[in-house]
Amino acid sequence: MSRSATYLDYNATAPIRPEAREAVLRAFDLAGNPSSVHASGRKARDLVEAARAQVGDLVGVVAGSVTFVSGGTEADALAIASAKAAGVSRIIVCAGEHDAVVESAAAGGLPILTLPIDGEGVADLAWLEEALKADGRALVCLMLANNETGVIQPVAEASALVRAADGLLHVDAVQAAGKIAIDFTALGADTMALSAHKIGGPQGVGALVSGTRATVVRQQHGGGQERGRRAGTENVAGIAGFGAAAQAAARDLPSMANQGTWRDALAQRVKAVGAVVLGEGAPRLPQTLCLAADGFASQIQVMNLDLAGVMVSAGSACSSGKVKASRVVEAMGRSDLAPFALRVSGGWASTEQDWISCGDAWLAAYSRIGARRREVA
Numbered sequence: 568m569s570r571s572a573t574y575l576d577y578n579a580t581a582p583i584r585p586e587a588r589e590a591v592l593r594a595f596d597l598a599g600n601p602s603s604v605h606a607s608g609r610k611a612r613d614l615v616e617a618a619r620a621q622v623g624d625l626v627g628v629v630a631g632s633v634t635f636v637s638g639g640t641e642a643d644a645l646a647i648a649s650a651k652a653a654g655v656s657r658i659i660v661c662a663g664e665h666d667a668v669v670e671s672a673a674a675g676g677l678p679i680l681t682l683p684i685d686g687e688g689v690a691d692l693a694w695l696e697e698a699l700k701a702d703g704r705a706l707v708c709l710m711l712a713n714n715e716t717g718v719i720q721p722v723a724e725a726s727a728l729v730r731a732a733d734g735l736l737h738v739d740a741v742q743a744a745g746k747i748a749i750d751f752t753a754l755g756a757d758t759m760a761l762s763a764h765k766i767g768g769p770q771g772v773g774a775l776v777s778g779t780r781a782t783v784v785r786q787q788h789g790g791g792q793e794r795g796r797r798a799g800t801e802n803v804a805g806i807a808g809f810g811a812a813a814q815a816a817a818r819d820l821p822s823m824a825n826q827g828t829w830r831d832a833l834a835q836r837v838k839a840v841g842a843v844v845l846g847e848g849a850p851r852l853p854q855t856l857c858l859a860a861d862g863f864a865s866q867i868q869v870m871n872l873d874l875a876g877v878m879v880s881a882g883s884a885c886s887s888g889k890v891k892a893s894r895v896v897e898a899m900g901r902s903d904l905a906p907f908a909l910r911v912s913g914g915w916a917s918t919e920q921d922w923i924s925c926g927d928a929w930l931a932a933y934s935r936i937g938a939r940r941r942e943v944a
């Protein structure tokens with residue numbers, strides 16, 4: 568990525584960390600299949616198992632709790648399908664969940680209930696407590712941090728309710744990992760989804776972390792890889808890169824606070840001309856800013872910032888190209904602002920200057936477009 572460009576779209580994907588890049592390249596130089604018993608195979612196995620321990624460390628679990636998969640989407644799908652196989656009869660999905668969770672839950676054919684969020688984007692736990700009283704064991708899907716707003720959910724509190732009702736809790740921690748400290752056990756999760764490319768690892772690799780109450784039931788059949796939880800020769804290079812990224816992300820966690828300071832400075836600048844910061848009253852990831860300025864369409868903002876060399880996202884631009892109003896912002900009761908939501912997200916390599924450049928470009932575009940709107944009126 569050119570240094571003159573300003574990349575503030577880490578929630579879409581993070582630039583690869585040098586440690587991860589090196590680990591990937593080293594792994595490419597090995598010829599072994601981790602299932603082979605010869606020397607090269609054993610070396611490949613060692614890489615996979617070292618990475619398993621590194622990823623486990625990031626969320627405070629032993630290596631055996633980590634199943635490598637192809638990414639956050641597969642981790643979410645595997646968790647939900649496994650809970651269904653374990654006999655849950657209904658799924659409670661929080662309103663702000665990623666499509667990977669929403670669509671995987673819908674695909675399972677079980678009744679789905681939507682756990683509402685409040686105006687700040689935080690799950691309504693009183694509603695959850697009531698819903699859990701109904702008949703039938705439930706799987707609850709509650710993400711740790713939202714991909715658009717960065718709002719952090721009260722997962723440990725939700726877990727207490729879920730456990731009291733003998734339900735299961737799946738936590739999508741794809742966005743939270745590497746940005747805030749995560750303790751799988753303290754959160755009371757039964758399963759947790761992680762994705763390498765959101766923490767500076769390669770794309771196309773992720774992990775499902777599972778606790779003692781969960782059984783991972785494989786959806787992909789074939790060989791006995793991943794202790795029978797997911798068939799198919801492991802993505803050794805991707806997994807090695809994931810492990811290296813996880814280790815570097817854990818090391819860098821304290822410096823994430825800087826992102827919060829720089830993010831808040833940008834927030835002050837845009838709020839001064841009337842923009843709204845979504846989820847500002849809730850605990851949030853330090854490096855995510857979701858802003859909306861009435862009448863300044865998301866896509867216009869993205870295009871204008873791009874012309875100024877600043878890369879950000881409109882709403883949930885995961886499968887980009889599609890322009891649709893933010894479902895998360897709508898669920899927060901701010902349908903009026905949904906077409907105008909913009910996500911700015913930094914990460915491990917973002918500098919204070921990146922956030923300042925983003926603010927400069929946004930304010931310049933806002934005054935240009937605003938002036939044109941006034942001419943039309």
Ligand code: PLP
Pocket residue numbers: 578579637638639640641643665667710713714739741742762763764771772773885
């Ligand atoms: N869950 C959340 C919260 C995400 O933000 C994303 C990607 O944007 C995913 C899941 C999907 O992860 P992956 O791209 O690794 O499939």
